[in-house]
Amino acid sequence: MTMPQIYLAIPLLPLLAAIIIGLFGKKLPRFFAHTITILGVGASFVLSVQVLQHAMVNPPYNETVFSWLKSGNYAFEVGFLIDRLSAMMMVVVTFVSLMVHIYTIGYMAEDKGYARFFSYISLFTFAMLMLVMSNNFMQLFFGWEAVGLVSYLLIGFWYTRPTAIYANLKAFLVNRVGDFGFLLGIGLVLFHFGSLDYAAVFSVAPQMADAKISLIGNAQWSLMTVTCILLFIGAMGKSAQVPLHVWLPDSMEGPTPISALIHAATMVTAGIFMVARMSPLFELSSTALSFVMIIGAITALFMGFLGIIQNDIKRVVAYSTLSQLGYMTVALGASAYSVAIFHLMTHAFFKALLFLGAGAVIMGMHHDQDIRNMGNLKKYMPVTWITSLIGSLALIGTPFLSGFYSKDSIIEAAKASTITGSTFAYLAVLIGVFVTAFYSFRMYFLVFHGEEKWRKPKHDAHHDDHHDEDHHHGLGPKDSPHEPSWVVKLPLILLAIPSLAIGYFAIEPMLFGDFFKGVITVNAEAHPAMHTLAHHWHTIYHSAVGMALHSLMTLPLLLAVSGVVTAYYFYMKRPDIPAAIQAKYKMINRVLENKYGFDSFNERFFAAGSRFIGNKLWQIGDVKLIDGVMVNGTANLIGKLSTIIRKLQTGLIYHYAFAMIIGVFLMLTFFTKVH
Numbered sequence: 001m002t003m004p005q006i007y008l009a010i011p012l013l014p015l016l017a018a019i020i021i022g023l024f025g026k027k028l029p030r031f032f033a034h035t036i037t038i039l040g041v042g043a044s045f046v047l048s049v050q051v052l053q054h055a056m057v058n059p060p061y062n063e064t065v066f067s068w069l070k071s072g073n074y075a076f077e078v079g080f081l082i083d084r085l086s087a088m089m090m091v092v093v094t095f096v097s098l099m100v101h102i103y104t105i106g107y108m109a110e111d112k113g114y115a116r117f118f119s120y121i122s123l124f125t126f127a128m129l130m131l132v133m134s135n136n137f138m139q140l141f142f143g144w145e146a147v148g149l150v151s152y153l154l155i156g157f158w159y160t161r162p163t164a165i166y167a168n169l170k171a172f173l174v175n176r177v178g179d180f181g182f183l184l185g186i187g188l189v190l191f192h193f194g195s196l197d198y199a200a201v202f203s204v205a206p207q208m209a210d211a212k213i214s215l216i217g218n219a220q221w222s223l224m225t226v227t228c229i230l231l232f233i234g235a236m237g238k239s240a241q242v243p244l245h246v247w248l249p250d251s252m253e254g255p256t257p258i259s260a261l262i263h264a265a266t267m268v269t270a271g272i273f274m275v276a277r278m279s280p281l282f283e284l285s286s287t288a289l290s291f292v293m294i295i296g297a298i299t300a301l302f303m304g305f306l307g308i309i310q311n312d313i314k315r316v317v318a319y320s321t322l323s324q325l326g327y328m329t330v331a332l333g334a335s336a337y338s339v340a341i342f343h344l345m346t347h348a349f350f351k352a353l354l355f356l357g358a359g360a361v362i363m364g365m366h367h368d369q370d371i372r373n374m375g376n377l378k379k380y381m382p383v384t385w386i387t388s389l390i391g392s393l394a395l396i397g398t399p400f401l402s403g404f405y406s407k408d409s410i411i412e413a414a415k416a417s418t419i420t421g422s423t424f425a426y427l428a429v430l431i432g433v434f435v436t437a438f439y440s441f442r443m444y445f446l447v448f449h450g451e452e453k454w455r456k457p458k459h460d461a462h463h464d465d466h467h468d469e470d471h472h473h474g475l476g477p478k479d480s481p482h483e484p485s486w487v488v489k490l491p492l493i494l495l496a497i498p499s500l501a502i503g504y505f506a507i508e509p510m511l512f513g514d515f516f517k518g519v520i521t522v523n524a525e526a527h528p529a530m531h532t533l534a535h536h537w538h539t540i541y542h543s544a545v546g547m548a549l550h551s552l553m554t555l556p557l558l559l560a561v562s563g564v565v566t567a568y569y570f571y572m573k574r575p576d577i578p579a580a581i582q583a584k585y586k587m588i589n590r591v592l593e594n595k596y597g598f599d600s601f602n603e604r605f606f607a608a609g610s611r612f613i614g615n616k617l618w619q620i621g622d623v624k625l626i627d628g629v630m631v632n633g634t635a636n637l638i639g640k641l642s643t644i645i646r647k648l649q650t651g652l653i654y655h656y657a658f659a660m661i662i663g664v665f666l667m668l669t670f671f672t673k674v675h
Helices: 003-024 030-057 084-107 114-133 137-155 162-193 198-208 223-238 247-253 256-265 267-277 286-308 313-333 337-364 382-395 402-416 422-448 486-512 529-541 544-551 555-573 576-584 586-593 595-648 653-671
Strands: 061-071 074-082 212-214 220-222
Touching: 003 030, 003 061, 003 074, 003 084, 003 114, 030 084, 030 114, 074 084, 074 114, 074 137, 084 114, 084 256, 084 267, 084 337, 084 486, 114 137, 114 256, 114 267, 137 162, 137 223, 137 247, 137 256, 137 267, 162 198, 162 223, 162 247, 198 223, 212 223, 220 223, 223 267, 223 286, 247 256, 247 313, 256 267, 256 313, 256 337, 267 313, 267 337, 286 313, 286 422, 286 586, 286 595, 313 337, 313 402, 313 422, 337 382, 337 402, 337 486, 337 529, 382 402, 382 422, 382 486, 402 422, 402 486, 402 529, 402 544, 402 555, 422 555, 486 529, 486 544, 529 544, 555 576, 576 586, 586 595
Parallel strands: none
Antiparallel strands: 061 074, 212 220
């Protein structure tokens, strides 16, 4: 196969598998569903590794596959831009997707919609690949919308449950808000740059740096700032940044494998990838970068606080995803795009590991998701225990593990940045280290250590209403948790390996080498964060080992350790302390329980407001104007006219004769010409 054929095969193989299983899955034996989709995604993964090796030594490939539409001077095309950024993303997406496919065999074994689920996750992989491989805004938008659509289908996979339908509708609507901004941004690019092709837009961008546009009245706005902020609003929807983050915790209503797929390597990282890809545009607007950084800092810190009070195992991990996405966004705002992409990659592995580990725990606990009903599972589920510990240690930034290198680099980038809001962002990501360590190990200790609480009466917990409505939830006093089958354990082990090691090997080439040379643009004079990081690397650390050893004396490690120690003391030694804090600070607890009021505000203002406007439009427009005036009004008018005319129809001959004489008289008077 030639390289262009390989590029085409990578997204088309999962698409083909999704179509075959989607159309014929019910008629074929069950094993066909996972065999065909795993072969499709597995082949894509192998080819993606080949593409990455090719991209390491060859210049980027940027070609149009076919022209979809030509309108005047504008061309709408499907094309591929394969450079090191997209090749690395392709490997991460296909690898995590492959792990999720294998895991699903065990997790969804009893589900009636087995084939449908495999079809959806394979289709999701196709959509994400089209997004990361695109060389123009139109195809980017296609992939963007397609991942949104398939995530809607996946979150509402168990469509008989009202909570799942509510969650997928919420995800869809919140993403529409972000996508509207994204579409406006793309519209500005097309209007002012005259093209949707990345290369064409980026080449003329420096000349447009000082261009102004008037939006409201005669006020002049910077074209670059407005365009970048609108594009970032799209990223705020997909990558769940405040205030468009509200859909992500609710999307836990979907089956656990898609929690790993949506929240680890794919959908939520689309916004981070997009901003990194648009670095030549964002570098021309410090205002837009400040906006990006402040939004990211708020998300990183305040979503972490919400993770502390969650009792549903999947929601704890979901809030940690929100917080980590905030970290990536802070890196983007500091112009440390390569650091954001590096954290995106390391996070993909350990977050997928944590989600799949949580799913294994849920299976072992017979679909009870409340961490207050667990305890001492390390005795019964050793593989899940070890892999979840590795994932948690990577998440909190333990030296030498993958998360440490990317997370500490983000903190340093925020510290080195000079743009407006960087001090706040630095403090937010620093406090976030303690918060992350605290809630991660709160969950870890409650689940894997301490007393076995499932032998006691249950909390009134939220359960993952699984496959059949009469499915038994939770363990009885005589049951004990059990390790799931090898199809569940194998992905955990395979994801634990990069969670341990990939940061160590990848940090130097990705951040300080030539990995992203020519792909990511940074104006070093205006935004010196990456320059400062490189200076530290070459003068202080010298190597990945040096960075890890140096961190033993730094504040982030102290905060991470104190977070773990506090969690251990609070939940293993003195569980009365968190209960007392909760009772004493009821107001703060209520604010956290209400998720800062975002959901209730949206429901009261946007949802209720829309219903109110719709109601008024119906009452005035529909009932009064259309029904009252147009439909019934016309009927009434004709009725009244016919009543008048009916009076003339008396049935008496002399009345008609008189009418005829009058008629003739009028004709003679008005229509006869006088000569």
